[in-house]
Amino acid sequence: MSNGTSNRADDAPTDEQLLEAVHHLFTVIDPPPADLADGVLARIGVEDLELEYELLSLVDDSGVTAVRGSTGATRPDTDGSVTLEFAGGSYRVLLRIDSIAPAEAPAGPERRRVDGWVVPAVPMRVSLVADDGDRAVGVPDLTSIPDENGRFEFTDVEGGRFRVWLHPEPATDAGLHPFATLPFLI
Amino acid sequence: MHGTTGDSPGSVSRPAPGPAASDPGALWDDAAEAFRRWREGEQQALDELVRLMSPVLWHVVRATGLDQEAAEDVVQTAWLTLVRSAASVQDPQAVGRWLCTTARREAWRHGRASGRVHTTDVEVLDSRLPRQQSPEDDVVLGDEQARLWQALSRLPERCQQLLRIVAAEARPDYGSISAHLQMPVGSIGPTRGRCLDKLRTELVNSGGPR
Numbered sequence: 001m002s003n004g005t006s007n008r009a010d011d012a013p014t015d016e017q018l019l020e021a022v023h024h025l026f027t028v029i030d031p032p033p034a035d036l037a038d039g040v041l042a043r044i045g046v047e048d049l050e051l052e053y054e055l056l057s058l059v060d061d062s063g064v065t066a067v068r069g070s071t072g073a074t075r076p077d078t079d080g081s082v083t084l085e086f087a088g089g090s091y092r093v094l095l096r097i098d099s100i101a102p103a104e105a106p107a108g109p110e111r112r113r114v115d116g117w118v119v120p121a122v123p124m125r126v127s128l129v130a131d132d133g134d135r136a137v138g139v140p141d142l143t144s145i146p147d148e149n150g151r152f153e154f155t156d157v158e159g160g161r162f163r164v165w166l167h168p169e170p171a172t173d174a175g176l177h178p179f180a181t182l183p184f185l186i
Numbered sequence: 187m188h189g190t191t192g193d194s195p196g197s198v199s200r201p202a203p204g205p206a207a208s209d210p211g212a213l214w215d216d217a218a219e220a221f222r223r224w225r226e227g228e229q230q231a232l233d234e235l236v237r238l239m240s241p242v243l244w245h246v247v248r249a250t251g252l253d254q255e256a257a258e259d260v261v262q263t264a265w266l267t268l269v270r271s272a273a274s275v276q277d278p279q280a281v282g283r284w285l286c287t288t289a290r291r292e293a294w295r296h297g298r299a300s301g302r303v304h305t306t307d308v309e310v311l312d313s314r315l316p317r318q319q320s321p322e323d324d325v326v327l328g329d330e331q332a333r334l335w336q337a338l339s340r341l342p343e344r345c346q347q348l349l350r351i352v353a354a355e356a357r358p359d360y361g362s363i364s365a366h367l368q369m370p371v372g373s374i375g376p377t378r379g380r381c382l383d384k385l386r387t388e389l390v391n392s393g394g395p396r
Contacts, residue, residue: 012390015382022338022353022385023245025331032244033258037237043262044232044269 056086056093056166056181086181091166092119097186100156110159112186121150123169128154128162159186213242217282225272236265239282243289245354250293250366251347260296264289286355287362294366337388345381352378 013021033039060083084095093116100111118126128142144152166179217239223231243264247257267288268275275284327335338346344367351363364371 012386015379018382018385019349019353019356021331021334022349025327025334025338026245026248026350026353027241028327028331029335030245030248032241033254036244036258036261037240039258040236040240040262040265041233044236044265047266047269 054089054177054179056088056091056164056179058084058182058184059087059092060085084181084184086164089179090120091179093117093164093166093181094119095164095184112157112159114154114157114186116144116146116152116154116164118146118150118152118166121146121148125167125169126152127165127167128157129165130160130162157186162186213238214279214282217285218279221272221275221281222278225278232269235281239285240265242282242355243285246286246289246351246358247293249347249350249354250290250297252293252297256296257293260289260293263292263296267292283355283359287359290351290355290358290362333389333392337385337392340388341381341384345377345384348374348378349381349385 081099082097084097086093086095096115098113098115100113114128116126118124124146126144126146128144142154142157144154146152161183162185163183164181168178217235220231220235220238224235240261243261244257247260247264248254252260264285268281268285275281338349341349348367348369351367352358360371360374363369364374367374369377
């Protein structure tokens with residue numbers, strides 16, 4: 001130990017020691033709240049839910065018998081054409097689903113053509129994603145890039161339960177989450 | 187006032203290892219590792235990262251002078267910024283620094299917006315000094331720490347602020363603190379040195395018992 005009478009350089013704490021002591025002082029007199037990390041995780045959890053997607057709900061299903069709600073089942077009427085309109089957030093999506101004539105698609109499961117329009121027509125990627133119970137394993141997502149009028153198409157889709165997802169380009173709306181329609185039957 | 191200690195007046199007690207100052211390298215490494223795993227899809231790794239870095243961010247934010255409630259909010263905001271823009275952290279190794287810098291900027295922005303920043307919150311901290319301690323108070327400063335606190339509070343405000351900032355995050359990004367402290371980047375290092383010298387002098391002057 002020193003004699004405690006002088007500030008001799010070899011007694012004095014180094015800069016690093018002093019800063020460490022200051023840091024430690026503040027950890028003692030100003031500790032973080034015990035639930036700081038839990039609060040952060042809870043807030044991130046809420047954010048994740050919001051970030052997942054924004055739902056586009058069915059606002060119109062002209063000329064068809066539609067079943068609304070979570071099943072969202074809509075079958076084409078006899079002339080084989082059905083129109084669905086979804087809206088939510090800042091987007092509106094119109095879908096027309098047509099049966100493909102048997103000549104073009106002979107035997108086998110029903111096949112459809114989907115023509116869509118999205119408003120506003122901003123740069124984005126539109127995907128048609130199977131939404132069957134087992135996450136439609138093996139059914140690839142179909143992707144379409146809308147033209148400058150917001151028009152997109154999926155020319156040959158095997159019937160089933162789907163959602164349309166809109167993935168706006170980040171440059172259009174920074175940090176934007178995707179949008180998804182309610183599931184519907186094609 | 188002070189108890190007897192065997193240390194020389196100029197010395198300070200060895201602190202217990204604190205996460206930020208004692209071995210920043212190891213902390214940054216752990217944070218980087220957790221961040222990498224999280225980006226690769228391991229959800230649990232985000233928990234680890236949050237628990238590891240939140241106390242550090244707390245001190246970084248409190249060092250800017252925000253009150254406790256605002257500080258908690260700012261820490262949360264810094265994390266949300268990370269979650270939203272994880273892809274913009276180009277170098278996972280730098281995630282610790284990225285978080286500290288983001289939190290500090292957000293704290294200053296928040297402080298300006300709400301007028302809640304005080305250059306020091308001496309009143310709040312003074313209430314925790316040992317002279318007011320009660321037997322059941324679990325925040326009891328040791329003699330050395332009380333002496334350090336008193337020495338610190340005799341420094342010019344600017345020194346107090348700078349030292350608390352650089353103590354909260356070892357080697358912070360000077361660029362992100364220079365504007366707020368109205369100090370050119372190049373003078374932060376020398377000022378830090380002068381403030382530490384003043385602190386050493388105050389510690390010696392406060393003497394303690396001979």
